[in-house]
Amino acid sequence: MFTDVIRSGFTLAVRSIRLQIKQHALGYAWVLITPVLYAACYIFIKRELSGGSAPTVDGARDVLRAFAGITLFQCWIQIVQDISAFIRTHRGLLRGINVGPIPFVLAVVFEGIIAIAIRSLLIIIAIPILGVPFPLDLVSWVWFFFSLLALLISATMVGLLLAPWAVLYSDVRKALTSVSLPIILISPIFYPAVEQTAGALYWLNIFNPIASPLAVISSSLRDAPSVYMLPMVLFTVGALVILCWSFKMLNRQIPILLERMGN
Numbered sequence: 001m002f003t004d005v006i007r008s009g010f011t012l013a014v015r016s017i018r019l020q021i022k023q024h025a026l027g028y029a030w031v032l033i034t035p036v037l038y039a040a041c042y043i044f045i046k047r048e049l050s051g052g053s054a055p056t057v058d059g060a061r062d063v064l065r066a067f068a069g070i071t072l073f074q075c076w077i078q079i080v081q082d083i084s085a086f087i088r089t090h091r092g093l094l095r096g097i098n099v100g101p102i103p104f105v106l107a108v109v110f111e112g113i114i115a116i117a118i119r120s121l122l123i124i125i126a127i128p129i130l131g132v133p134f135p136l137d138l139v140s141w142v143w144f145f146f147s148l149l150a151l152l153i154s155a156t157m158v159g160l161l162l163a164p165w166a167v168l169y170s171d172v173r174k175a176l177t178s179v180s181l182p183i184i185l186i187s188p189i190f191y192p193a194v195e196q197t198a199g200a201l202y203w204l205n206i207f208n209p210i211a212s213p214l215a216v217i218s219s220s221l222r223d224a225p226s227v228y229m230l231p232m233v234l235f236t237v238g239a240l241v242i243l244c245w246s247f248k249m250l251n252r253q254i255p256i257l258l259e260r261m262g263n
Contacts, residue, residue: 012107013114032122038070060130062192065218067126069189071119072148072217076155076210077183079112081176083159084166087257095258101163101250109156116148127221140220143229147213147220150236154209157239160246167257187211188218195227206231209239 086104087094094104127134135141166172186201187208188194193215194201205211205228212232219226 006106012103013110032118034070034074038067057132060132061222064123064126064130064132064221065188065192066190068123068217068221069187069214070184071122072116072151072214073180073184073187073189073210075112075115075119076151077176077180078115079108079152079155080159080162081173082108082111083156084162084172084176086159087163087167087254088261091258091261094254100247101254102247105156105160105247108159109152112152112155116152120145120148123221132221135221135223137223140223143216143220147216147232150213150216150232150239151210153236153239153243154213157242157246158209160243160250163246163250164253164257167261183208183210188215193218193226193228197227202227206235209235 082089083105086101086108090104093099094101135144162172162176184190186204187210188205193205193211196202205215212228212235215228216226216232219228
């Protein structure tokens with residue numbers, strides 16, 4: 001039964017990717033275009049503000065942090081939007097087949113894994129291009145990839161929590177688009193994460209679902225520890241618990257939500 005659910009989710013993911021490639025002239029190239037534009041703008045502005053001087057290693061690390069942060073944030077918000085909209089997107093199948101929400105959520109998760117893998121490869125490629133030394137400690141790479149997993153889990157959790165509301169209120173997607181910029185501004189993307197645990201910004205980063213993983217990614221690429229490592233692990237465990245609860249609740253809610261949607 002479990003393997004059938006996974007197979008169904010994988011099949012739906014492959015179908016969705018093929019549709020995206022057919023519907024868009026550039027296919028999956030859109031995964032690369034926007035973060036590269038962000039990075040180019042950031043490099044230009046930073047160079048002009050520094051008086052056109054040659055970039056230092058610290059300056060290159062700032063560019064790498066901004067590039068990685070924007071790249072991964074785009075992926076994170078896309079996963080949240082897709083999972084929150086899965087009931088509307090697949091309402092016909094949910095009415096016709098009694099399989100529950102898991103295969104449809106897994107389809108988005110599989111797509112998210114592919115998207116995160118592409119972005120992580122871009123980040124790794126950007127390291128030598130920017131002249132930043134590679135992390136030498138194996139533990140740093142373990143934290144790097146665990147942070148990517150934490151981002152995927154938190155996006156899935158937030159998307160599932162929003163899914164019932166996205167059925168009842170069509171402006172949930174607009175709300176997600178509206179809060180994207182504030183989330184970027186309060187996350188350690190264009191500035192380094194605050195390491196002092198006494199400040200308000202530190203606690204804001206703790207409860208921000210993307211801040212801790214981004215802070216740990218930035219520190220791991222510098223071969224340095226971070227005070228956000230333990231909070232990220234605890235947040236991820238809590239997100240997994242909420243995921244299980246959300247699936248259980250959605251199994252009961254979906255028939256009611258489909259009835260509210262009508263035809």
